[in-house]
Amino acid sequence: MHHYVFLGPQGSGKGTQAEQLAAHFDIAHISTGHILRHEVANNTSLGLVVAESMKSGSLVPDEMVNEIIKEQLMLPTASAGFVLDGYPRTVPQAEFLATQSTVNNVILLELPDEEVFDRIHGRLTCEGCGHMYHAVNRPSKMVGVCDQCGGRVYQRADDTDEAIRHRLVLYHELTEPLIAYYQKQGVLLRINAHPPIPEVAAKIIAALE
Numbered sequence: 001m002h003h004y005v006f007l008g009p010q011g012s013g014k015g016t017q018a019e020q021l022a023a024h025f026d027i028a029h030i031s032t033g034h035i036l037r038h039e040v041a042n043n044t045s046l047g048l049v050v051a052e053s054m055k056s057g058s059l060v061p062d063e064m065v066n067e068i069i070k071e072q073l074m075l076p077t078a079s080a081g082f083v084l085d086g087y088p089r090t091v092p093q094a095e096f097l098a099t100q101s102t103v104n105n106v107i108l109l110e111l112p113d114e115e116v117f118d119r120i121h122g123r124l125t126c127e128g129c130g131h132m133y134h135a136v137n138r139p140s141k142m143v144g145v146c147d148q149c150g151g152r153v154y155q156r157a158d159d160t161d162e163a164i165r166h167r168l169v170l171y172h173e174l175t176e177p178l179i180a181y182y183q184k185q186g187v188l189l190r191i192n193a194h195p196p197i198p199e200v201a202a203k204i205i206a207a208l209e
């Protein structure tokens with residue numbers, strides 16, 4: 001089964017690579033960050049609860065994201081397979097995921113912290129479909145408008161220096177233990193995230209096939 005998880009720091013290209021991998025195998029791309037931003041934008045009861053922690057780059061409680069994942073994995077769109085992007089982010093989340101589904105491969109995108117800052121500066125996201133752009137390196141054809149869905153392309157509230165620093169600390173503390181967790185299960189694939197996007201995408205597909 002195509003049950004994949006992406007791991008890696010902010011800016012390592014998880015979102016972009018997850019989107020491309022999901023398109024390649026025609027399976028669901030599930031991004032908890034995208035789903036949560038949608039809740040915040042729509043002022044739902046969940047959105048109101050998580051808005052502050054998201055803005056500061058903190059994690060939202062495990063139970064909330066676990067509930068989202070449980071629902072997403074039950075959708076018919078996930079029956080052919082899925083790529084998880086931004087989940088799990090803590091060991092308890094990974095343990096919860098194991099109660100819901102198998103995981104065939106975990107793709108770890110490796111990128112040093114210094115590069116994370118370079119990449120996140122200028123990063124832009126589509127509010128509608130979550131597609132990523134870069135103001136200089138990979139702009140949308142029309143400024144502020146998504147090439148793919150026509151949605152609004154904007155800078156995320158948590159793509160500021162302060163929030164990025166905080167998110168990286170949390171990544172090292174809470175998410176990095178998942179590397180050992182999945183390595184022990186023999187499902188971890190390490191990929192250097194430094195090369196250009198198409199090169200990384202090709203390496204991922206070659207490693208999975």
Ligand code: AMP
Pocket residue numbers: 010032033034036053054055057058059060061062065085086087088089090093158167
């Ligand atoms: P991302 O788009 O994956 O960078 O996620 C953006 C923000 O959403 C994170 O900084 C957290 O506030 C929240 N978030 C997304 N996924 C999770 C998760 N698995 N666990 C906790 N918080 C999450």
